[in-house]
Amino acid sequence: MPSFSSLTIPALYVQTSRQFAPRSMAAIRQAQFSSRASNPKSEIVTFEEIDTLVRNKDKNVVLIDVREAGEVAQGVIPTSHHIPLANIQEALSLPDKEFEDRFGFHKPAKNDEIVLYCRSGRRSGMAFELAKSLGYNGVRNYSGSWLDYESKTKGK
Known part of the structure; x- marks a missing residue:
């Protein structure tokens, strides 16, 4: 006859994982829904939004490239x-005048919409987290970044 632990433990594990997984997914979905409801704009920017921003030359959105100068x-x-x-x-922590002197454009306010991009989205994601930690509430990340933009605009 099999031991007690070989029969009971796996059965409890399977039952437990079935029992709690749907509740966990429901909680995740609820949190995602609540997040979207309180923040109507997603923190992730799409190519279509970038394309519209560029075509309309939207001055209400600050687009920042966080790549290195060679890129x-x-x-x-x-x-x-x-x-x-x-x-x-350091840049986002500078006083307004010093920021403008150093980078050549007005320093965005903490509630301004700022879109960050890099080559592939990794560094802009890091910049996004830094900006959020400094209190920039309107910051967003173009996760497709330069590679996505370049591939979709080549030949236009």
Whole structure:
């Protein structure tokens, strides 16, 4: 006859995982729904939004490229400004006048819409987290970044 633990433990484990998994997924969905309801704009920006921003030259959105200078020299999304990831935390902490003198554009306010991008979305994700930690509530991340933009606009 099999031991007590070989029969009972797996049965409890299976029952427990079935029992709690749906509740966990429901909680996750509820949290996602609540997050969307309180923040109507997603923190992730799509190519379509970037394309509209560029075509309309929307001055209400600050587009920031966080790549290194050598990468920026290969091409940029029109209307964007450049602040390398290594400088983003310091830049967003500077006084307004010093920021403008150093980077050549007005420092965004904490509630302004800011869209960050890099080459593939990894560094802009890091910059997004840094900006959020500094209190920038309107910050968003173009997760497709330069590679997505370039592939969708080639030949246009």
